[in-house]
Amino acid sequence: MMAARVVLFYLLLSASAGLWGLLMLIIAPLMPYRWRYHMIVNWWCRCAVWLTRTIVGIRYEVIGRDNIPDQPGVVLSNHQSTWETFFLQQVFLPQTQLIKKELLYVPFFGWAFALARPIAIDRSNARDSLKQLSKEGGERLAEGSWILVFPEGTRVLPGQPAKFSRGGAALACTNMAPVVPVAHNAGEFWPKAGWGKRPGTVTVMIGPPIYPKGPDPRSIVEVNRQAESWVNEALESMRNPPADAGAPMSNATA
Template sequence: MSFLMPLRVILFYLLLSASAGIWGVLMLIVAPFLSPHWRYTLIIGWWSRMAIWLTRHLVGIRYEVIGRENIPDQVGVILANHQSTWETFFLQQVFRPQTQLIKKELLYVPFFGWAFALAKPIAIDRSNGRDSLKQLAKVGGQRLAEGFWILVFPEGTRVLPGTPVKFSRGGTALACTNNVPVVPVAHNAGEFWPKIGWGKRPGTITVKIGPAMYPKGTDPRSIVELNKRAEQWVNDALGETTAR
């Protein structure tokens, strides 16, 4: 079956790209008439579910989730390590409704990017760190008040498996400012969907959801303390996943 994998990967990307274009056009027509929560459900929720289905059935990447019971009823900030594109699809299915911190260039992708903009993501210019933090604080607070989870990849970019996690503080600052919990998430998706290249490897991704961590204040010391707790939990969970 291994000799068929390159063909399966090509088919996967063809179907994923085609579906993004078709779905984007449909949502540009329908989404402007819907509430923000329904926009999320149609534009991001349903399409990401299809992407995960294609990933499983065409390239054999499955998953197991440990710790769903740790997800609180109150929305908050999800701090996840970033190894591949897979987790950007999958975590949409676990924390709903949700919006993401993304680079603004994604909104320029024809059709799907334009439709994505209607789902109200937090789009930032990564070349301007100070303005990015201000944008996250302002828009992130609005989205939390609207009942959306905020997904943040505090590493800022995809990192190879086995690399120690180092979190920036933007996500925990957002949580502390708005007095909402942080939920740490660790996974090993990069072992099956590599950061570099188009190849894929069949297998089972392990996703671990940690206990909700609540702010102890809004001052800089509280932000640093919460960030260290989340970072340490993810590093420990990744070590356990690798050991398996």
């Protein structure tokens, strides 16, 4: 039964991405950037999260929404699955995401996604990628957009500690923007390998913002260390919840 639901989910997800991408290629170029972002990325990602919840039973709870500052900054999240790439789009708005450029080659949706101005990097060229993140990320922050970075660089299995590269922290420190650490356990329900899915509730934890003390290398190392440590502590708390975990800090469940 679950296998049939997963097949149906992927059929609907693929069809919606193709149709929505084709429609956006026609009308999005006529819109200002904020409207393009909301229509191309945010609205479709909401559809994807709804399909995930409705068809394969992956729900979510969010702890710490009140930690999100008014000033846009850099979101540093662990990366376990595809689910968080959809979900986090509807938490931090408007948003630019650091992605691998190959995603823009996906027919229709990838072409439309390019109109939302993601920071699309060539992961085989680390030096140029860092320069591109610094330049384009700084421009997006100045324009009032959040920057979503998965500093592990690739999806990591649940249970493994997060190890962050410093690119996202460097971007934040250079622009004196806050860093918001995010931890989740989506990989337990949407694994990084294979097509299988498991019903359940993803826990998303949003940490207190980390404010850089300066743009120097020491500040970058410290901000990155704080974000990585907070995420690992949050992941550990998800795996081993305290006895009084029934009292959530600040959450919204859907």
